[in-house]
Amino acid sequence: MGKVYMKLRVMPSDVEVDLEKVKEEVKKVAPENVEIKDFAIQPIAFGLKALLVLAVMPDEEGIGDKLVENIKSIEGVESVEIESQELI
Template identity: 70%
Template sequence: MGRVFMKLRVMPKGVEVDLEQLKEKVSHAKPDEVEITDFGIQPIAFGLKALIVVVVMPDTEGIGDTLIESIQAIDDVESVEIEVQELV
């Protein structure tokens, strides 16, 4: 079984959301099998910034969906988009 690299763009609900706190919430919300390898911040527009989350996980059916659903369930999150997904 292989591993999957995934880069996610997490959009906060507004400019007032503290991205450092959001990082902590994402770290706690992820499934145990998922390893977060990096966080980044991407300016969007008008002061809004997205949180970029880079993860590696087993190539197991449904684990990516579970990860996205758990992040979307966080109160401060507006949306989650997959920017890159590939086998490693």
């Protein structure tokens, strides 16, 4: 079974959300077999910034959805979008 590389865009609920705290929460809520490889902050508009999350996980059904749902449950997160996903 292979691995999947997934890039997620995490949008905060407003410009006041501390993305450093969100990063730490993402690490905590990631399922056991998901490895968070990197984070980046992407300016959007009017001071709003998105958190980009790069994760590697086994090619198992539902694991990506579980990661997305867990991140959506973090306080201050408005939405989570899968920007890209590929088999590695």
